Amino acid sequence: MAGIAIIGGGVIGCATAAWLAADGHEVTAYERRPEDRYASAGNAGMLAFPEITPLARPGVLTSVPRWLMDPLGPLALRWRDLPALTPWLLRFLAAARAEQVERSTAALGGLMRSALDDHQELARRAGLSGHLRQTGAIDLYDTEASFRAALPEWELRRRLGGHNFEPLTPDQARALVPDLAGGFARAVLCRAYWMVDSPLGVLQGLRRGLGDRLVAGTVAAVEPGADGVSVRLADGTARTFDKVVVAAGVWSREIVRGLGLKVTLETERGYNTTIPEAPVRLPMPVVFADHGFVASPLSDGLRIGGAVELAAVDAPANLARARALRRKARRYLPAIQETGGTEWMGRRPSTPDSLPVIGPHPHDRRIVFAFGHGHLGLTLSATTARLAAGLLSGTPAPAPFGIERFQ
């Protein structure tokens, strides 16, 4: 029995490998750089079950010109990468049509419905415990106008995701999060958010469970053949498997292209700073909704960051963005130190319609794709693992997530 290869040892690849291993499959997960801290290791740690609206939507598009004026604002574009990013941006614009937003929201809402149960099942299968907690999250709005502008999105989340939200005054918000200072006009509490204690801890836990089934190696190509699917490594060696799951984050696109398929996948890069000894205690993540970032309390410390930078995958990090977000956070949480902590940049593997790619190769069901989770890879990791395992045993995936939409 040649088993199943998983390409990529981020949270999607490791969750899928752990799920399959618990089903009794012989798995081999390939990870190119086990020591590097990619998106799965440094994210905000939120299980954002209510976040079912795609990034491309009319309200976002109208804010884009204003955001782009501020090079350290919530959305930045590295202009020299514009030609390479244009196909993604054109599809992003097309995805902001009202009927597509409704379709994508319903599709993500469908995925999210089982996401918490899937996390609990993954934890059981991978032997993890005590890392999940329901915290809720609070979104702050600087002005009454920005609060009003956000309400339709909350309504859509309620209608298509079933998650209630509670509008709050600043005093009500401070009663929940006493460290919050002024600077905001309204807030929204949504109790349906959960958190992990540490994204890195979860990744390491999954990897530990895989043991020597997680192999250091760079996959150069996936080559289907009559006797199986060959996984060729950059060092020239190759091994043949019964089936392969491509879960290599944004780098999946090279493997997809090698298989003769197309995908529109770029990185939305995000920045943060983790402060181990922050003198504020947040009982839940605080989202600075007008600025596109969050402060989340993790066992690693207080992590402040987010925002979106559209840039080539290998463009150098601009850590001034992490510092700008921290400065903004100090307006609301003034006790946070001005310096210290660890600055980081991570690459969200993002499709223009905010829907992940979860589905089989259209002409070879031995190959399954599981990538492109954008802002929601941690949240949807366990659900993706369950769906990928189902696909390998012949269960059809929900249609909107197939790679066919890019062909």
Ligand SMILES: Cc1cc2nc3c(=O)[nH]c(=O)nc-3n(C[C@H](O)[C@H](O)[C@H](O)COP(=O)(O)OP(=O)(O)OC[C@H]3O[C@@H](n4cnc5c(N)ncnc54)[C@H](O)[C@@H]3O)c2cc1C
């Ligand atoms: C600032 C920030 C905050 C975020 N906050 C949240 C959050 O709160 N909640 C949430 O749900 N999501 C969040 N995300 C998104 C989430 O982190 C990602 O969606 C998720 O980590 C993607 O996981 P992945 O496994 O697909 O990709 P990655 O983490 O990028 O992993 C892909 C892996 O594949 C390996 N690889 C690539 N090519 C090859 C190859 N050829 N051979 C072998 N290995 C290969 C890479 O080395 C890498 O380890 C955040 C992201 C950022 C940047």
